[in-house]
Amino acid sequence: MMCIACAAAAMDRGGVTLTRKESSPIPVEADSICPDRFATLGPADIGRLPAFYGRRQVTLGDLFEIDGAGASHITVTGDLTAVKKIGYGMTMGRVTVHGTVGPHTGAFMTGGELVVEGDAGDWLGAYMAGGRIVVEGGAGHFVGAAYSGDTKGMRGGTILVKGSAGREAGAHMRRGLVVVLGDVGEFAGAKMLAGSVFVGGRLGRRPGAGMKRGTVVGFGEAPDPLPTFRYTCTYRPVFMRYYLRHLRESGLVGDGELDGALFRRYIGDLTNGGRGEVLVRAESQ
Numbered sequence: 001m002m003c004i005a006c007a008a009a010a011m012d013r014g015g016v017t018l019t020r021k022e023s024s025p026i027p028v029e030a031d032s033i034c035p036d037r038f039a040t041l042g043p044a045d046i047g048r049l050p051a052f053y054g055r056r057q058v059t060l061g062d063l064f065e066i067d068g069a070g071a072s073h074i075t076v077t078g079d080l081t082a083v084k085k086i087g088y089g090m091t092m093g094r095v096t097v098h099g100t101v102g103p104h105t106g107a108f109m110t111g112g113e114l115v116v117e118g119d120a121g122d123w124l125g126a127y128m129a130g131g132r133i134v135v136e137g138g139a140g141h142f143v144g145a146a147y148s149g150d151t152k153g154m155r156g157g158t159i160l161v162k163g164s165a166g167r168e169a170g171a172h173m174r175r176g177l178v179v180v181l182g183d184v185g186e187f188a189g190a191k192m193l194a195g196s197v198f199v200g201g202r203l204g205r206r207p208g209a210g211m212k213r214g215t216v217v218g219f220g221e222a223p224d225p226l227p228t229f230r231y232t233c234t235y236r237p238v239f240m241r242y243y244l245r246h247l248r249e250s251g252l253v254g255d256g257e258l259d260g261a262l263f264r265r266y267i268g269d270l271t272n273g274g275r276g277e278v279l280v281r282a283e284s285q
Contacts, residue, residue: 015068015071015073015074015075016038016043016046016066016067016068016069016070016071016073016074016075017066017067017068017074017075017076017077018033018060018064018065018066018074018075018076018077018078019064019065019067019077019078020063020064020076020077020078020079020080020083021063021064021065021078022063022079023078023079024079024082025081025082026053026054026082027052027054027082027084027102028051028052028053028063028082028083028084028102029051029052029084029085030051030060030063030083030084030085030086031084031085031086031088031089032049032050032051032060033060033074033076033085033086033087033095034074034086034087034088034089034090034095035071035072035073035074035090035091035092035093035094035095035112036089036090036091036092036093037049038070038071038072038074039070039071039072039093040070041069041070042069042070043066043067043068043069046060046061046066046069047059047060047061047064047066048060048061051063064076064078071093072092072093072094073093073094073095073096074093074094074095074096075095075096075097075098076095076096076097076098076101077097077098077099078099079099080097080099080100080101080102081099081100081101081102081121082102083101083102084102084103084104084105084121085103085104085105085107086101086102086105086106086114087105087106087109087112087114088104088105088106088107088108088109089107089108089109089110090106090109090110090111090112090114090131091109091110091111091112091130091131092111092112093112093113094112094113094114094115095112095113095114095115096115096117097114097115097116097117097118098117098118099117099118100116100118100119100120100137101116101118101119101120101121102121103121103122103123103124103140104121104122104123104124104126105120105121105123105124105125105133106124106125106128106131106133106159107123107124107125107126107127107128108126108127108128108129109125109128109129109130109131109133109157110128110129110130110131110156110157111130111131112131112132113131113132113133113134114131114132114133114134115133115134115135115136116133116134116135116136116137117136117137118135118136118137119135119137119138119139119163120135120137120138120139120140120161121139121140122140122141122142122166123140123141123142123145123147124139124140124142124143124144124159124161125143125144125154125157125159125178126142126144126145126146126147126153126154127146127147127153127154127155128144128154128155128156128157128159128176129154129155129156129157129176130156130157131157131158132157132158132159132160133157133158133159133160134160134162134252135159135160135161135162135163136162136163137161137162137163138161138163138164138165138182139161139163139164139165139166139180140165140166141165141166141167141168141185142166142167142168142169142171143159143161143165143166143169143170143178143180144159144169144170144173144176144178145168145169145170145171145172145173146171146172150172151172151191152172152174152193153170153171153172153173153174154170154172154173154174154175154176154178154195155174155175155176156175156176157176157177158176158177158178158179158252159176159177159178159179160179160181160247160252160253161178161179161180161181161182162181162182163180163181163182164180164182164183164184164201165180165182165183165184165185166184166185167184167185167186167187167188167204168185168186168187168188168190169184169185169188169189169197169199170188170189170192170195170197170214170216171187171188171189171190171191171192172190172191172192172193173189173192173193173194173195173197173214174193174194174195175194175195176195176196177195177196177197177198177243178195178196178197178198179197179198179200179247179252179253179258180197180198180199180200180201181200181201181253181257181258182200182201183199183201183202183203183204183220184197184199184201184202184203184204185204186204186205186206186207187204187205187206187207187209188203188204188207188208188216189207189208189211189214189215189216189276189278190206190207190208190209190210190211191209191210191211191212191272192208192211192212192213192214192216192276193212193213193214194213194214195214195215196214196215196216196217196243197214197215197216197217198217198219198243198258199216199217199218199219199220200219200220200257200258201219201220201221202220202221202222203216203218203220203221203222203223203280204223205223206223206226207222207223207225207278208225208226208229208268208269208276208277208278209226209269210269210271210272211268211269211272211276212269212272212273212275212276213273213275213276214276214277215276215277215278215279216276216277216278216279217240217263217278217279217280218278218279218280218281219258219259219260219281220281222280222281225266225268225278225280226268226269228268228269228270228271229266229267229268229269229270229278230266230267230268230270230274231264231265231266232265232266232267233264233265234262234263234264234265234282235262235263235265236261236262236263237263237265237279240260240263240279244258260281260282262281262282263279263280263281263282264279264280264281264282265277265278265279266278266279266280
């Protein structure tokens, strides 16, 4: 039997395009929009995949016009602001969203690439373990975070938000990289276990609160750290050079973005072992 990835490569005929049939504020749960599900299917089979329109179970064909078949590249267009879970659990391929998309986009993703050419809702990349998410606009709360009541969030991969994001970006992260070129709300990197959060704009209050390990980096304006963080030094982090080189070589950030050579280093949270760090760009470069 041919594996899904091999079938996708063999059958990809330029991609599948889904166009939303109507504009509606009623939530749509569409975790079926995933390259793993589409890879070996024709248009009729794709149209029969399940979705929810509010509380009512429907099919993708009820909600979207479908063009193309058997592809590992999916393009989704139309009014998607109420559409949830696009790319949910994807392991390969590419999803491109034209416009603004709803919550849980790319949640539980382990591979492939998901590009949003607008804004994204809350819980972008929640529990992500691999692959790459790029959002051309801003994002809501809880980027790469764990759901309420859970203690382990993002486990790998890269999330780039070119605009701003809400509160608790990277909260409960275990591994991976979250980059927000704009501002973020409070509690970025809260209760992190490992991983890195880079913020190009203003870093919200209480970054790294309760973190055990991991790194939160503020390249712009930043508040005073919590009293449970201790200043250690001002230095040039060697690891930063490699991270930024990788991001630039990948085309994720341009020259002049995320600049900064000297950083003030604060270790903490001392209430949780004190092995994490918050780095804030020093005023004097």
